[in-house]
Amino acid sequence: MQDKHRFFEQLVSAYSKDLYRYAYWLCKQSTVAEDLVQETFTRAWKAIDNLKDEKAAKAWLITILRRENARMYEKYQPQLLELEASIVADDYHNEPDEKFEKQQLHQAIMALPIEYKEPLILQIMWGYSGEEIAIQLDLKLATVNTRLFRARQQLKVLLTATTSKKSQYNTSFDRGQTK
């Protein structure tokens, strides 16, 4: 590599945002996600001379991030999901439908088990093929396909459940208004 500083800057420019998003969906906390990305790039910088193939940088960074997340997860497990879900639930009758749906989808992705969430993120956000996901996550292609299928199925189920909850809420709210 001619200029490793410049190459590092290019890596940060190209991948820091998506790595942050990946980290956020893994750890569910924005401050922890930023720490994870910082640590990922710190480790990447220290080992940048070992990166022989620049094309492999993307997968390499994801691998570092996942390892860091696993390391951090061993230390503590943030439990913010229920709190965030309750905030959304309290507010949803005031939200426009589109915003409500986006928030519900956000919460549904949050609630998705990590084994389903990761392949889905790699496919939708990073544009990975099934084979590439299998290599990245060290899984068989059939397993990846099953998980992608179940991820979408579960999201639909979670969304259907919250949408029907909203419609029940609106119906009872409307009844209360007309009394």
Added chain:
Amino acid sequence: MNDLAFRKQLQINPHQLDEKTLAYLEQYPEQKKVVKRVRNFDAQIKEALNIEVPEGLHARILLNQSYQDAKANSSMDESNDNVGLKHKGSAGKVIHFWNAEPTVSWTGLSAMAASLMIVAVSITLWQAPAELKQLNGSDMVAHILDHIAEDPTLMTEIKRPTTEADVQALFATVGASLNQPIERMSYAGECLVEGQKGLHIVIQDEQGPVTVIVMPGQQIKAMQSFAASGYHGELLPVKGGVVAIVANSMEQVALAQMRFFKAVRFA
């Protein structure tokens, strides 16, 4: 392929349809609406996944890397030279005077920037020569902004010494030297700020030009950030003078600071 297999295939990847799925669609064209529906759902998922990234993340990562680098170099220096420890200790006091930006995210960035300065530049105000004149920070900012406004063409002009020797000679006039070229430097030349001879540099950034002015003979107690006349900037004490960095945003300032001090050393 039957309907069940078709729908399962769509749930695995609605954007990459294999030959069997395509053949099924040709046989049952009414099923294209199912494909459209699943793809729409994927677009919604993509939008939901695409959460907002904290402002300044990119700059904080690069500053952290520079800091780690500088720390590593500093450790090497310290093992060979005890004077280095003295510099670090005295510079550490500078942090107490740091005028932090009001936002939380920039506080972290600023602290990192301060650390970077401490280690990389080895600030030694307490050792500054007695003849250095103490200036008020806000006056200095006003002078610098006036100076930038005097000739706005410098922001876009590409003019810098062509040989490495000429660049080094130019930086030597303000007591500095270069250990590598300053990335994206479009202009470098001597200037006068309120009768004081200095060095004027412009660094080109994606968000616009950044002006760096080195003023030897000036002195401030500590790093100061400022926002005035639509600009953001920092005044940074260095050995024998002050470096001012002025840009459209603090993120630009932070990146320019990193690029500048990665290359420049003050003797």
